[in-house]
Amino acid sequence: MIIDDFIVRALIAGILVVLVSGPLGCVVVWRRMAYFGDALAHSALLGTSLAIMFDMNPLIGVMLIGIVLSYLLIRLQAKKDLSSDAILGILSHGALAAGLVMLAIMQSQGQRIDLMGYLFGDILSVSWSYLIWLSGICVIVLALISWLWQSILAVAVHEELARCEGISVDRVRLIFMLLMAVVVAVAMKIVGIILITALLIIPAASARRFAKSPESMAIAAIVFGLFSVMGGVLASMQWDTPAGPSIVLVSVFLFFVSRFKKNVG
Amino acid sequence: MSSFLLKAENIGLQINQRQILDNISLSINSGEILTLIGPNGSGKTTLVRVLLGLIKADQGRLQKKANLIIGYVPQKMHIDMALPMTVKRFLQMGIKANNDEISHIASTLGVLSLLEQAVQSVSGGEFQRILLARALLRKPDILVLDEPAQGVDINGQQQLYQLISSIRDEFGCGVLMVSHDLHLVMEATDQVLCLNTHICCTGHPEAVSQHPEYLKLFGTSLDGMAVYTHNHNHSHDLSGDVVEHKHHEGCKHDH
Numbered sequence: 001m002i003i004d005d006f007i008v009r010a011l012i013a014g015i016l017v018v019l020v021s022g023p024l025g026c027v028v029v030w031r032r033m034a035y036f037g038d039a040l041a042h043s044a045l046l047g048t049s050l051a052i053m054f055d056m057n058p059l060i061g062v063m064l065i066g067i068v069l070s071y072l073l074i075r076l077q078a079k080k081d082l083s084s085d086a087i088l089g090i091l092s093h094g095a096l097a098a099g100l101v102m103l104a105i106m107q108s109q110g111q112r113i114d115l116m117g118y119l120f121g122d123i124l125s126v127s128w129s130y131l132i133w134l135s136g137i138c139v140i141v142l143a144l145i146s147w148l149w150q151s152i153l154a155v156a157v158h159e160e161l162a163r164c165e166g167i168s169v170d171r172v173r174l175i176f177m178l179l180m181a182v183v184v185a186v187a188m189k190i191v192g193i194i195l196i197t198a199l200l201i202i203p204a205a206s207a208r209r210f211a212k213s214p215e216s217m218a219i220a221a222i223v224f225g226l227f228s229v230m231g232g233v234l235a236s237m238q239w240d241t242p243a244g245p246s247i248v249l250v251s252v253f254l255f256f257v258s259r260f261k262k263n264v265g
Numbered sequence: 266m267s268s269f270l271l272k273a274e275n276i277g278l279q280i281n282q283r284q285i286l287d288n289i290s291l292s293i294n295s296g297e298i299l300t301l302i303g304p305n306g307s308g309k310t311t312l313v314r315v316l317l318g319l320i321k322a323d324q325g326r327l328q329k330k331a332n333l334i335i336g337y338v339p340q341k342m343h344i345d346m347a348l349p350m351t352v353k354r355f356l357q358m359g360i361k362a363n364n365d366e367i368s369h370i371a372s373t374l375g376v377l378s379l380l381e382q383a384v385q386s387v388s389g390g391e392f393q394r395i396l397l398a399r400a401l402l403r404k405p406d407i408l409v410l411d412e413p414a415q416g417v418d419i420n421g422q423q424q425l426y427q428l429i430s431s432i433r434d435e436f437g438c439g440v441l442m443v444s445h446d447l448h449l450v451m452e453a454t455d456q457v458l459c460l461n462t463h464i465c466c467t468g469h470p471e472a473v474s475q476h477p478e479y480l481k482l483f484g485t486s487l488d489g490m491a492v493y494t495h496n497h498n499h500s501h502d503l504s505g506d507v508v509e510h511k512h513h514e515g516c517k518h519d520h
Contacts, residue, residue, distance in 0.1 A: 164318075
């Protein structure tokens with residue numbers, strides 16, 4: 001079988017994203033931030049359309065909107081009269097609706113926009129120049145995660161305890177949200193806005209039973225992510241299915257397989 | 266004269282137009298045990314959180330010794346099951362402690378056998394002692410314990426308070442703790458502060474127990490309701506295992 005160039009690029013892109021989504025996904029699971037991941041993902045559509053409007057790199061648009069969303073979330077959470085759950089619901093769907101309206105306006109002005117590509121990913125159309133961008137971003141994100149890992153862990157265990165032990169919890173939380181925004185921006189190309197949270201949560205959840213320490217869970221999540229990406233891309237070649245959903249389907253399949261494993265700790 | 270670790274002056278706090286803390290002043294010195302008592306809703310936990318710097322007071326001033334290391338044992342704590350972590354790793358988090366130190370402190374607190382277990386799998390009483398061990402491993406200047414005896418039976422409670430006071434002697438740290446029962450902590454504390462939004466009374470435990478403000482809050486129910494004390498023919502160690510009494514020469518009591 002001749003492996004086409006675009007498949008190689010797709011696999012490399014998937015591997016790079018999984019390297020960062022694995023560890024971050026574990027933290028999302030530990031801190032129960034899945035809904036926050038969803039809200040960020042939904043805001044990505046708005047970020048993309050604004051970026052197209054102002055002729056910027058879509059990655060930058062998505063990150064900027066992600067940062068705005070995180071900021072709004074922190075501000076709204078400070079007043080404790082609404083739960084984070086409700087606030088996230090408002091921000092998440094507000095951003096999604098705004099993104100869809102923006103895209104429609106731009107389409108009516110004659111812009112050609114591949115909405116399906118944004119919603120469900122377009123890993124097979126990744127270019128070499130995108131890969132260079134992507135690897136730079138992934139290296140920075142990985143470096144930040146490993147630098148802050150102990151603090152991130154302390155905050156995941158207990159925020160108040162971490163605060164008493166001298167960790168600047170607010171800074172860690174802020175940086176973590178920014179990292180999430182970055183990962184959402186890069187994962188959008190792989191599985192699409194709708195399924196980004198799946199790429200964070202499912203490999204991490206599958207990794208749980210194979211791990212005795214937080215670090216081994218992060219590594220196992222990367223491994224599960226790698227298998228999902230490879231399986232998904234190959235399956236989409238074989239049966240001509242959309243790549244993003246195929247990747248997620250493989251990861252779901254692996255998750256159920258992982259349930260047969262006895263817990264180690 | 267021992268040096269002060271933490272000093273609060275005229276602390277006041279309102280939440281939703283309700284006065285939670287009113288004009289509280291206190292100071293904790295190294296080697297000293299200060300116990301906060303007060304009925305439910307009297308602001309004990311809130312005061313502790315203000316002192317820890319977790320919430321900001323509306324009024325007053327908080328002074329801390331420079332580079333104060335705090336060992337905090339929260340009242341309740343839940344670690345998500347999805348986070349794989351052994352007790353040992355939990356103790357080690359964020360510090361450089363060698364195995365000897367960890368084993369020493371873990372055995373002092375009777376949690377040595379739990380080190381390799383998942384931190385979510387231990388019982389409530391065990392987890393309290395793990396939290397205490399974790400606080401001690403940081404070599405704190407001050408130990409802050411919010412209702413440390415919660416979920417521990419009466420015998421275990423007395424032992425826990427004895428342990429806290431021996432920790433104070435061994436480590437020379439100051440201790441701030443919250444308790445709901447003055448009589449249980451009486452022997453293990455130097456100073457008691459009775460709180461009900463404002464400071465009702467403060468002083469040595471015996472003095473506080475006779476103070477009219479204290480009696481008004483807690484009543485004199487103990488006169489009418491004798492505390493049931495039964496003579497054990499054995500004791501429990503910290504993990505609840507039965508240990509035989511070591512008898513002194515001339516020990517006469519019945520078994």
